[in-house]
Amino acid sequence: MGKIIAVVNQKGGVGKTTTAVNLAASLAVLDHKTLLIDSDPQANATSGVGIDAGEIQASVYDCMIGNAQAQDVIQHTAVPNLDIFPANINLVGAEVEMLSMDRKDYRMRDILYEVKDQYDFILIDCAPSLGQLTVNSLVAADSVIIPVQCEYFALEGLAKLLNTIRLIQSGINSHLSIEGILLTMYDSRLKLANAVVEEVQQHCKGIVFSTIIARNIRLSEAPSHGKPIIAYDIQSRGTVNYLNLAKEILVNNGYEQQH
Ligand SMILES: Nc1ncnc2c1ncn2[C@@H]1O[C@H](COP(=O)(O)OP(=O)(O)OP(=O)(O)O)[C@@H](O)[C@H]1O
Ligand SMILES: [Mg+2]
Numbered sequence: 001m002g003k004i005i006a007v008v009n010q011k012g013g014v015g016k017t018t019t020a021v022n023l024a025a026s027l028a029v030l031d032h033k034t035l036l037i038d039s040d041p042q043a044n045a046t047s048g049v050g051i052d053a054g055e056i057q058a059s060v061y062d063c064m065i066g067n068a069q070a071q072d073v074i075q076h077t078a079v080p081n082l083d084i085f086p087a088n089i090n091l092v093g094a095e096v097e098m099l100s101m102d103r104k105d106y107r108m109r110d111i112l113y114e115v116k117d118q119y120d121f122i123l124i125d126c127a128p129s130l131g132q133l134t135v136n137s138l139v140a141a142d143s144v145i146i147p148v149q150c151e152y153f154a155l156e157g158l159a160k161l162l163n164t165i166r167l168i169q170s171g172i173n174s175h176l177s178i179e180g181i182l183l184t185m186y187d188s189r190l191k192l193a194n195a196v197v198e199e200v201q202q203h204c205k206g207i208v209f210s211t212i213i214a215r216n217i218r219l220s221e222a223p224s225h226g227k228p229i230i231a232y233d234i235q236s237r238g239t240v241n242y243l244n245l246a247k248e249i250l251v252n253n254g255y256e257q258q259h
Helices: 014-027 044-047 062-064 091-100 107-115 132-140 160-170 189-202 216-226 235-251
Strands: 003-007 034-039 082-085 120-128 144-149 179-186
Touching: 003 014, 003 062, 003 132, 014 034, 014 044, 014 082, 014 120, 014 144, 014 179, 014 216, 014 235, 034 044, 034 062, 034 107, 044 216, 062 091, 062 107, 062 132, 091 107, 091 132, 107 132, 120 132, 132 160, 144 160, 216 235
Parallel strands: 003 120, 003 144, 034 082, 034 120, 144 179
Antiparallel strands: none
């Protein structure tokens, strides 16, 4: 049964989509059937794996409001073992429309129930908000990855996010766990970046991934080619970093070490 991991942080531009896309592709390349879910109306994860959000017939939105079935919307990507559950701008409407629906917090969990068994991992790329879509992702998820950018105010907003996670844990999803906090966009030349790494590791002892994602220009170029980094530049530091993250997660989840 697939492990559902939400990539979440209400702060914008911290590397959620970059992490969701490239971790999903890395797990797929390491031979694990993986589904990437785009839960952001910006649809960056969808375009990031080469799907034109303007061309799709049905999306996560149609499933959220009960007009389509997940298996009819999910598509294969060019990366073997990696499927995408695409979004488009329609998803903006779901935030409000869901509020008056039955099981408004459980729509994503209900949708995934039918497809969960087909995958080893399901990664959800969340929008930068703690709105209804993100609540749905946290209710559906087994764990969360929290990307934190190595910059000023890195910890800003983290307390609120951890509090939201605790609320969900003590209410509708008691088995939600923290897969890890992921330091992103690290630049070793900056003194500040090192200070942030230390601060986050001290403040969040025991829940920070050992893998740190370095700032790498190739990671920022890959989306415009509609490819995960591993398909765009296999030699890049970004490829190495996200493969290491995938391996760290596999080990943490009881899979044998891969070489
Ligand atoms: N390690 C990295 N090195 C260089 N650029 C990066 C890295 N990670 C992310 N970026 C770039 O930073 C920008 C923000 O990243 P990304 O879109 O992944 O953040 P996000 O948290 O999903 O944003 P949003 O909150 O808007 O959804 C993008 O242009 C992305 O290409
Ligand atoms: Mg994003």
